[in-house]
Amino acid sequence: MNKYVLAVDIGASSGRLMLGSIHEGKLVLDELHRFSNSIVKKGQYYCWDLHKLFVEIKQGIKKCQDVQVRPESIGIDTWAVDFVLLDENGNLLTEAVSYRDDRTDGVMEEVFQKIIKERIYLETGIQFQKFNTIYQLCALKKSNPESLDKADKFLMVPDYFHYLLTGKAVNEYTNATSTQLVNAFTKKWDKQLLDAVSIKPEMFQDIKMPGTILGDVKEELAEEFGFNLKVVLPATHDTASAVISVPEHDETIYISSGTWSLIGVENKFPICVTKALDYNFTNEGGIDYRFRFLKNIMGLWMIQEVRRNYDNEYSFADFVELAKAAKNFQSIVNVNDDRFLNPDNMIIAIQNYCAETNQEIPVTPGEVAKCVYDSLVECYVAAIDEIEEIFEKKFTKINIIGGGCQNELLNQLIADATKKQVFAGPVEATAVGNIVSQLIALGEIKDVHEARKLIKHSFDVKGYEAAQPI
Ligand code: LFR
Numbered sequence: 520m521n522k523y524v525l526a527v528d529i530g531a532s533s534g535r536l537m538l539g540s541i542h543e544g545k546l547v548l549d550e551l552h553r554f555s556n557s558i559v560k561k562g563q564y565y566c567w568d569l570h571k572l573f574v575e576i577k578q579g580i581k582k583c584q585d586v587q588v589r590p591e592s593i594g595i596d597t598w599a600v601d602f603v604l605l606d607e608n609g610n611l612l613t614e615a616v617s618y619r620d621d622r623t624d625g626v627m628e629e630v631f632q633k634i635i636k637e638r639i640y641l642e643t644g645i646q647f648q649k650f651n652t653i654y655q656l657c658a659l660k661k662s663n664p665e666s667l668d669k670a671d672k673f674l675m676v677p678d679y680f681h682y683l684l685t686g687k688a689v690n691e692y693t694n695a696t697s698t699q700l701v702n703a704f705t706k707k708w709d710k711q712l713l714d715a716v717s718i719k720p721e722m723f724q725d726i727k728m729p730g731t732i733l734g735d736v737k738e739e740l741a742e743e744f745g746f747n748l749k750v751v752l753p754a755t756h757d758t759a760s761a762v763i764s765v766p767e768h769d770e771t772i773y774i775s776s777g778t779w780s781l782i783g784v785e786n787k788f789p790i791c792v793t794k795a796l797d798y799n800f801t802n803e804g805g806i807d808y809r810f811r812f813l814k815n816i817m818g819l820w821m822i823q824e825v826r827r828n829y830d831n832e833y834s835f836a837d838f839v840e841l842a843k844a845a846k847n848f849q850s851i852v853n854v855n856d857d858r859f860l861n862p863d864n865m866i867i868a869i870q871n872y873c874a875e876t877n878q879e880i881p882v883t884p885g886e887v888a889k890c891v892y893d894s895l896v897e898c899y900v901a902a903i904d905e906i907e908e909i910f911e912k913k914f915t916k917i918n919i920i921g922g923g924c925q926n927e928l929l930n931q932l933i934a935d936a937t938k939k940q941v942f943a944g945p946v947e948a949t950a951v952g953n954i955v956s957q958l959i960a961l962g963e964i965k966d967v968h969e970a971r972k973l974i975k976h977s978f979d980v981k982g983y984e985a986a987q988p989i
Contacts, residue, residue: 783813
């Protein structure tokens with residue numbers, strides 16, 4: 520009998536439940552349920568609607584009955600850094616405020632008054648992003664200190680869903696590292712750092728590794744679903760799950776391409792040298808205590824927002840064709856400029872940037888799209904140069920994974936700009952990584968090495984070479 524597992528992968532714009540199993544030596548994925556996700560304004564803050572998301576998760580689980588499959592286990596991954604606080608009865612004390620909210624503006628600089636930037640980096644190895652959990656907690660301390668006083672449990676978004684399913688509260692390692700509060704060497708909550716920013720350590724839970732079998736879902740939920748299943752922790756940070764799916768890491772730089780573009784390499788040790796700090800590279804935790812040495816690039820969020828601002832009149836495929844037709848348009852923006860994190864209108868934000876930098880202003884949808892793609896590529900190229908400088912070597916390959924790797928124009932532009940071999944796939948990298956973590960825990964796959972061989976054998980990967988000059 521084949522064993523099935525259920526991966527719940529929720530990104531900033533959509534979520535899905537995928538059934539995974541091994542058939543005739545290949546990993547097979549079946550999509551059971553898909554739903555949309557977005558940030559919503561609740562009072563003063565941009566938040567995630569965790570209630571709606573949990574309803575979708577349950578609805579998806581129930582669909583197993585329709586296809587007559589009983590998965591052994593379920594595991595949930597989402598974006599990182601965001602969290603909720605619970606009181607001692609398990610009730611929510613806070614909304615899950617989104618990292619795109621501006622409540623953390625200026626907080627990072629305040630924290631640096633209490634503890635110097637270099638020390639934070641040397642201990643955690645985590646990049647400085649104004650939305651890291653450490654700064655969100657400090658912002659909360661100012662706006663709602665009572666919630667922190669009363670807090671019994673700090674849970675990140677997937678931890679919270681796992682808690683709702685099982686009643687067990689743990690913090691999963693890969694996601695915990697994104698808080699910038701986990702020591703990169705001890706792999707534990709950094710008490711000194713918590714102390715320095717006056718956040719009480721007691722609300723943090725034990726850090727558990729991907730592959731931990733958390734236990735069965737609550738009885739009442741098993742009844743509601745019509746069957747019992749256990750929760751197995753995947754790498755709950757979506758990017759950590761995605762990186763598991765990169766089949767080969769030798770000489771390879773990966774780009775996990777979705778709402779964000781995460782560009783980097785896998786490592787055995789954290790690299791906290793001055794150059795890595797200056798270039799703002801992170802050392803986020805990965806499976807088996809590997810490290811994801813990478814950098815966040817604003818990513819396809821920009822084109823998602825552009826699309827929304829054109830009232831969804833154009834599809835993503837339309838933008839690609841329109842951008843190709845606007846081939847002479849050349850203006851470039853710095854995609855990592857904070858103004859693009861959550862602007863009222865992305866098109867206007869891009870136009871203003873071009874005006875301020877004395878460049879031609881994109882007017883047509885094609886020009887706007889061309890500007891976004893070219894600007895992303897420019898940022899990838901700069902990040903690759905930085906990686907090669909830090910590692911003092913050249914990488915020959917780039918493996919783009921995730922939904923964004925379906926953008927053939929972008930893949931080709933990357934090949935042309937870097938002159939490296941570019942591979943695209945697997946598309947469902949995050950769900951794949953989630954699934955194999957569960958299958959390893961259940962003894963169906965031996966280890967990550969075997970999982971990667973299986974992934975390589977199971978999914979088509981398309982190659983791109985730099986176009987030859989005519
Ligand atoms: C990608 C991602 C990134 C993280 C960002 C915010 O979905 O998880 O890795 O930096 O979202 O959480």
